[in-house]
Amino acid sequence: MEAILETRGLTAFYGDFQALFGIDVMVERGEVIALIGSNGAGKSTFLKALAGLLPASEQQIAYRGEAIGGMPAARIVGMGIALVPEGRRLFASLSVEENLLLGAYSSRPGRWTLDTVYTLFPILKERRHHAATALSGGQQQMVALGRALMSNPDLLMCDELSLGLAPVVVREIYAALPSIVGDGMSAIVVEQDVQLARRVSKRFYCFQEGRVSLAGASAEVSDEAITRAYFGAVS
Numbered sequence: 001m002e003a004i005l006e007t008r009g010l011t012a013f014y015g016d017f018q019a020l021f022g023i024d025v026m027v028e029r030g031e032v033i034a035l036i037g038s039n040g041a042g043k044s045t046f047l048k049a050l051a052g053l054l055p056a057s058e059q060q061i062a063y064r065g066e067a068i069g070g071m072p073a074a075r076i077v078g079m080g081i082a083l084v085p086e087g088r089r090l091f092a093s094l095s096v097e098e099n100l101l102l103g104a105y106s107s108r109p110g111r112w113t114l115d116t117v118y119t120l121f122p123i124l125k126e127r128r129h130h131a132a133t134a135l136s137g138g139q140q141q142m143v144a145l146g147r148a149l150m151s152n153p154d155l156l157m158c159d160e161l162s163l164g165l166a167p168v169v170v171r172e173i174y175a176a177l178p179s180i181v182g183d184g185m186s187a188i189v190v191e192q193d194v195q196l197a198r199r200v201s202k203r204f205y206c207f208q209e210g211r212v213s214l215a216g217a218s219a220e221v222s223d224e225a226i227t228r229a230y231f232g233a234v235s
């Protein structure tokens with residue numbers, strides 16, 4: 001299989017504080033991988049580094065074989081990497097539709113347009129002229145996801161889509177994932193809910209204190225091994 005993304009010894013810092021210590025992750029074309037791990041393990045930092053929102057050295061991130069570490073965020077979006085950030089980050093003064101259209105500014109060609117996003121989440125079409133922040137949490141998450149899709153990414157990164165949402169809403173949002181990745185798009189999904197993360201992914205990486213403490217096939221790993229990787233000391 002062809003790797004769409006590969007990190008090699010990726011490090012990340014907030015000033016003097018080191019948050020990632022040499023992360024090796026690989027994503028194949030058309031594959032969904034999950035990142036799990038407790039609060040503060042470095043999952044969001046990892047996604048931010050891939051999205052160009054934190055400094056990284058060039059060779060630490062390869063995308064379709066090209067070294068992209070340290071590239072500006074806008075250029076990375078233009079290359080086909082989109083982030084649905086933790087906490088959604090919608091523009092409060094803009095409508096649902098205006099928020100979605102912001103995602104299209106990179107104007108990559110592809111299947112995702114206002115029409116196809118509205119087909120995926122019909123409620124957004126009904127609410128398209130409402131202020132995005134007037135929507136329920138689940139609907140706001142659909143807007144955030146739709147906005148990322150509007151850039152027609154080849155690699156979609158979702159940071160805790162389920163945060164603060166009722167289980168039924170979480171199921172509805174994740175039910176959309178197979179049809180999103182069905183045509184060869186790859187995805188990295190960060191999830192606190194380990195069972196959910198395993199269900200939606202082919203492989204997973206568990207982060208602990210800025211390192212990968214376990215990686216493997218989502219269907220094969222034991223709950224016990226995950227618990228150890230989640231809470232235990234990194235060996």
Ligand SMILES: Nc1ncnc2c1ncn2[C@@H]1O[C@H](COP(=O)(O)OP(=O)(O)O)[C@@H](O)[C@H]1O
Nearest residue numbers: 014017019037038039040041042043044045046
């Ligand atoms: N903006 C920031 N400034 C300083 N430290 C940060 C910042 N964001 C995250 N951190 C620290 O980096 C580490 C990893 O955080 P994060 O990537 O958000 O973890 P996760 O997403 O796995 O919960 C934590 O120790 C956190 O406190």
Ligand SMILES: [Mg+2]
Nearest residue numbers: 043044045086
């Ligand atoms: Mg996080």
